[in-house]
């Protein structure tokens with residue numbers, strides 16, 4: 533009999549841990565979990581070493597180190613024309629803790645949260661832990677655009693907030709200005725807060741990322757979440773932040789004070805160096821990823837898969853039903869054996885199992901040689917069902 537509290541019922545271990553362990557056990561090429569296999573900028577790593585050696589090893593301020601807060605402020609100004617002060621930014625343990633802090637700090641038990649489906653898995657866990665009720669709005673193949681009528685229908689008098697993610701993991705959808713304006717109109721009409729996870733803000737391919745907070749009338753009701761991990765290829769650092777009106781930022785801080793309180797003392801000043809001095813890194817990263825996206829997508833297409841080419845993030849989605857697989861989970865569980873490759877079944881990101889059953893997510897934030905080896909193995913294997 534399980535001893536876990538009810539708030540954890542149905543929340544398993546993350547699929548990424550499960551599939552990455554399977555990759556290691558079977559010697560598979562891991563195109564599952566989205567972590568890059570190349571390091572962040574050398575000077576940024578050196579800045580972390582310098583901070584470690586330079587006495588930055590005690591608790592940083594609860595709000596974040598001044599360098600990091602100022603670097604986030606300068607970043608939002610430089611990239612998006614947003615003017616923030618230090619009361620409008622809080623440092624968190626990755627975007628993950630910013631998500632946790634936002635949901636614990638803003639959602640009462642029974643409140644409804646409108647969330648894009650397929651969803652990032654921590655949203656589901658944290659909405660449940662906060663006692664909230666998720667109301668998914670599905671992004672549907674083939675183009676995974678946001679249906680604003682569906683979003684309008686998902687809003688009820690119990691809706692507390694809209695949780696957005698753009699660029700969107702796992703579909704790669706980058707919300708357009710028109711879509712964002714539609715969400716903004718709904719948020720204003722129903723007096724809702726928008727929490728927007730923008731960790732892939734710099735990883736788009738030929739389309740602009742537009743922060744929700746830049747839309748007219750939206751700054752005052754938008755909490756923006758991001759982190760250093762994806763933009764600078766340091767996913768293990770877990771340095772993130774929330775920014776927006778002081779009242780919303782204070783809600784995040786009020787919750788995160790009792791989760792970690794603080795973290796990443798020496799990494800916060802190094803993250804500031806990344807934000808302040810290394811725009812060229814994520815510009816080059818995005819250009820590289822654009823090429824890797826096409827390498828992977830062209831290769832999967834050549835194998836006969838229907839491929840949905842993403843505008844952002846580092847994931848591509850395919851439909852595996854052409855191989856006679858009705859179920860992406862069965863396909864992914866068999867894949868390490870049949871081909872020596874790991875991918876993620878997208879159905880774990882859906883409430884609506886019919887929408888996601890036949891979809892599989894592939895990560896392309898890997899060296900070209902790794903992607904090529906994965907494709908070679910897939911090409912040599914018999915991928916058909918049964």
Ligand SMILES: *Cc1c(COP(=O)(O)O)cnc(C)c1O
Nearest residue numbers: 626627628652701731759761772
């Ligand atoms: C990776 C990811 C996160 C987590 O970011 P960390 O900074 O590593 O905590 C949050 N949201 C989405 C959509 C992600 O893909």
